């Protein structure tokens with residue numbers, strides 16, 4: 460039986476970041492993905508925003524890993540010439556209640572170590588964004604955008620430079636615990652293959668719960684239920700009316716950040732994502748959602764032209780937060796919780812998972828006890 464040091468299940472941005480990091484310490488890293496290429500699921504269906512780390516409760520993993528991950532990602536992009544733009548974002552209020560929320564956000568952000576949020580005067584706001592309508596706005600200068608595909612390609616190149624391997628069209632079928640680690644059964648285009656591995660990382664995104672259930676010896680009590688929550692995007696044709704990212708105050712239920720406006724590196728403006736819990740994985744974007752989008756967008760962009768809004772794409776979040784329940788944190792679960800040495804399961808890696816990816820990788824390395832800190 461072939462032996463590897465680690466099998467990373469899932470070649471999304473998080474699995475690739477973990478594998479790249481592990482490949483610096485281990486000589487034989489294997490990343491698998493059931494799809495024909497890397498990053499075809501959540502990682503290619505998101506907003507591509509480098510988040511500042513301002514929304515998440517103090518002490519949460521989301522806060523810690525987003526703030527550390529943001530810094531690490533900007534440095535990584537600079538070092539490896541990955542297209543990015545530290546474009547900044549305005550978070551806008553429409554009334555006194557929302558302004559109070561923004562004031563609280565300054566304090567929440569500061570508690571997370573983000574102390575660069577600042578009020579923008581009405582005059583400056585008009586000069587910066589003449590098409591924007593708001594009673595007040597906060598500027599988050601450390602928010603940015605990144606070309607996720609280039610980032611993932613770079614992580615993969617790093618893995619391969621360190622003698623690691625990525626194998627596509629290979630599905631994890633089963634993991635059995637053995638004395639020396641794990642026996643991993645893979646299905647490579649209908650052929651079964653068994654390999655042994657010292658470590659196993661479950662970074663299967665939308666399928667993290669299903670993959671965990673294929674790990675023999677992992678008690679079901681440690682496997683949380685994952686809920687799928689789709690977010691739709693509409694592109695806005697023509698020249699962008701905004702120069703930077705525009706966000707309303709987040710949804711009260713903590714499910715999403717509100718239908719916001721982001722730009723990609725080519726200057727294409729898009730609105731979204733909204734939030735819709737679903738039972739079946741399906742990515743279609745219905746034109747019927749346009750009216751709801753227009754109502755949300757009109758609050759901060761009254762001159763929105765409905766004809767310019769076109770259905771674009773959707774992405775699906777793997778949420779630990781059940782419909783109607785309180786917001787949940789990321790879950791990066793190691794031996795200290797589930798008792799299986801050499802195994803780390805990642806659950807609920809929704810936003811800000813892209814921003815946090817390098818910090819999540821660092822956390823996984825620590826959980827495996829491969830190094831203490833960097």
Ligand SMILES: Cc1cc2nc3c(=O)[nH]c(=O)nc-3n(C[C@H](O)[C@H](O)[C@H](O)COP(=O)(O)OP(=O)(O)OC[C@H]3O[C@@H](n4cnc5c(N)ncnc54)[C@H](O)[C@@H]3O)c2cc1C
Nearest residue numbers: 469471473493500501502505506508631664774812813814
């Ligand atoms: C609508 C939306 C907007 C977002 N916007 C942002 C944002 O602006 N900024 C930000 O920081 N984050 C954002 N996120 C979050 C971010 O995109 C995710 O946290 C991140 O992409 C998750 O990466 P991943 O590697 O965990 O998952 P994925 O990219 O889904 O990768 C998991 C991989 O596992 C593979 N897999 C699953 N099961 C198996 C199996 N049995 N065998 C083999 N392979 C398997 C899948 O094929 C998949 O490729 C957003 C997410 C969504 C949905």
